[in-house]
Amino acid sequence: MTDVLTVRGLTRHFGGVRAVDDVSFTVAEGEIFGIIGPNGAGKSTLFSLIAGSDRASTGTVEAFGRRIDGLTPFRRSRLGLGRTFQNSQIFGESSIADNLVIAGIAHERRLGKRTVKDQAAIVLKLVGLSDDGSRQTMSLPLFDQQRLSIAMALMGAPSILLLDEPSGGLVEQEVVALGRLLDEIRDTGVTVVVIDHKMRLMTTLCDRILAMATGEVLFEGAPEEVVNDPGVRTAYLGTKEDR
Numbered sequence: 311m312t313d314v315l316t317v318r319g320l321t322r323h324f325g326g327v328r329a330v331d332d333v334s335f336t337v338a339e340g341e342i343f344g345i346i347g348p349n350g351a352g353k354s355t356l357f358s359l360i361a362g363s364d365r366a367s368t369g370t371v372e373a374f375g376r377r378i379d380g381l382t383p384f385r386r387s388r389l390g391l392g393r394t395f396q397n398s399q400i401f402g403e404s405s406i407a408d409n410l411v412i413a414g415i416a417h418e419r420r421l422g423k424r425t426v427k428d429q430a431a432i433v434l435k436l437v438g439l440s441d442d443g444s445r446q447t448m449s450l451p452l453f454d455q456q457r458l459s460i461a462m463a464l465m466g467a468p469s470i471l472l473l474d475e476p477s478g479g480l481v482e483q484e485v486v487a488l489g490r491l492l493d494e495i496r497d498t499g500v501t502v503v504v505i506d507h508k509m510r511l512m513t514t515l516c517d518r519i520l521a522m523a524t525g526e527v528l529f530e531g532a533p534e535e536v537v538n539d540p541g542v543r544t545a546y547l548g549t550k551e552d553r
C-alpha cells in the first residue's frame with residue numbers, strides 16, 4: 311500500500327512545554343488511522359502541524375509524495391488535505407447549503423468537472439443531510455453540526471481528512487452513526503486520520519492507532535495491541551469519558 315502521510319521527528323515547543331515531542335508515523339492510503347491520548351497529550355497541536363496552522367520547531371511532514379511542512383494551510387488543503395476543528399467553523403446566520411458553498415469555492419479547482427453545487431449535493435448525501443440544505447445552522451443539534459463540519463471539510467474533495475474529536479458531545483447512538491459515516495467516507499477513497507477519546511469508536515473503526523502522552527508517542531499498532539499495552543493503560547485508559 312502507498313503511504314500518503316509521513317511525519318518524521320515532529321516537535322513543537324511552547325516555551326518549556328513540549329506539546330509534540332519527536333513524533334513519527336506513517337499513514338497508508340485508504341486507512342483509518344486513530345490518535346488517542348489524555349487531555350494535553352499534544353493531539354490537536356500535532357494536527358495543526360500537519361495542516362499547517364502551526365509550524366514545527368523541528369521535524370518534517372510529507373504528503374502526496376512531497377514535503378508540505380513549508381506550505382501554508384491553504385496550499386496544503388489545495389493539495390488534498392482536509393480538516394475539521396474541535397470547535398466548528400460554521401457560519402451561524404446562514405443555511406447549511408450556504409456554508410458548503412463558502413467551503414467549496416476556495417477548492418473549486420480540486421473538483422474537476424463538478425460544480426460546487428454538485429459537490430455539495432454529493433457530500434450532503436454522504437453525511438445524511440440531503441433534505442436539510444435550506445436549514446439555518448444557528449440552532450443545529452450537535453450531531454448535525456458535526457456532520458456539517460465534516461461535509462464542509464469534504465467540499466475540497468480531500469484525499470486525506472483530519473478529524474479532531476468528531477464524537478465530542480454526541481450520545482451513544484450518534485457515535486455509532488458517526489462511525490458508520492467515517493467508514494463510508496473511507497470507502498469513497500479518502501484516507502481518514504481521526505483524534506478521539508471514545509475508545510469503543512476508535513477500536514472498532516481504526517486500522518491502526520497511535521497513542522500519545524505528554525507530547526510523545528507511547529505506542530502505535532492495531533487497536534487490540536494498543537488497548538492492551540501496559541503503558542497506554544496506565545497513561546490513558548479508564549481516565550476519561552472514554553468507553
Ligand SMILES: Nc1ncnc2c1ncn2[C@@H]1O[C@H](COP(=O)(O)OP(=O)(O)OP(=O)(O)O)[C@@H](O)[C@H]1O
Pocket residue numbers: 324327328329347348349350351352353354355356
Ligand atoms: N498555543 C499554545 N501556547 C502554549 N501552550 C500550548 C499551546 N497550544 C497547546 N499548548 C500546550 O501544549 C500541550 C498539548 O496541547 P494539545 O491541545 O495539543 O493537547 P490535546 O492532546 O489536543 O488535548 P485535548 O484532548 O484536551 O484537546 C498542552 O500542555 C497545552 O497546554
